[in-house]
Amino acid sequence: MNLPKSDDYIDIHNHGAQGSPGHFQVESLMTHENRFPDIENGLAYTIGIHPWFLTAENFQEQIGIVRQYADHQNIIAVGEAGFDRLKGPEFSIQRKAFAEQVRIADKVSKPVVIHCVRAWDELLSEHKKLRPATPWLVHGFRGRRELAMQLLSKGMYLSFWFDFIVKPESTPLIKSLPVEKIFLETDGSGTDIKTIYEKVASDLNITGEQLKKQIFLNYKVLFKT
Numbered sequence: 097m098n099l100p101k102s103d104d105y106i107d108i109h110n111h112g113a114q115g116s117p118g119h120f121q122v123e124s125l126m127t128h129e130n131r132f133p134d135i136e137n138g139l140a141y142t143i144g145i146h147p148w149f150l151t152a153e154n155f156q157e158q159i160g161i162v163r164q165y166a167d168h169q170n171i172i173a174v175g176e177a178g179f180d181r182l183k184g185p186e187f188s189i190q191r192k193a194f195a196e197q198v199r200i201a202d203k204v205s206k207p208v209v210i211h212c213v214r215a216w217d218e219l220l221s222e223h224k225k226l227r228p229a230t231p232w233l234v235h236g237f238r239g240r241r242e243l244a245m246q247l248l249s250k251g252m253y254l255s256f257w258f259d260f261i262v263k264p265e266s267t268p269l270i271k272s273l274p275v276e277k278i279f280l281e282t283d284g285s286g287t288d289i290k291t292i293y294e295k296v297a298s299d300l301n302i303t304g305e306q307l308k309k310q311i312f313l314n315y316k317v318l319f320k321t
Contacts, residue, residue: 097169098140099321102312103305105293108255109176109209109235111284113139119289124176124209125165127158133170141168142209144175145193147184155189159196167204172319174201175209176235179218187218195226202229207318210234210252216243223250231318235281241272248277253318255279258287262295270299275310276317 100106100120113121115138122140125131128149133141143165145158166174177197179190201208207230212219233253238260260266280292297307
């Protein structure tokens, strides 16, 4: 298993990641892509069914891939999995795929990385119903503080939408959240993760090195490393 170092920039959710000195990146493998975990230094992986690429016809094939690879040593979480009201199949299929991925994650004792677009009530309802044994990490968050606190109250972690988090309007949210529950990401955007760290460190009135150490500790807690 590849592990981050305390002075790494941890990019918790990326697409198309490549190893880079001083960086630790978590590459999101989506089952429809037929891409699988490697052993490249500085990379870890998640694997899951993205709702955009889910259909009733391919559900069994895609869930089979999740089952096959979820326990791989370089897979640290299941996902991104979740709900999308703007793109994807009907919610009954999204719900079925999501619940099955949560069950797989619980079986292998790994977190779930969440994709959620305009379906927070659905996500919270499923959390209450499924009562997961492992924590969930919501990626790409850019919502209000009230929603953030509701998710955190369920034991979830938050990683922020790369474009939102570097803007001044994100500062009040960052200042109001417990730093031990946050992560940062680029989501395949090409954004420099250092820029994101610098902005968030400034918001928190700490140094970039202090933020790196905190997110490293968050990683160790979430992924039990």
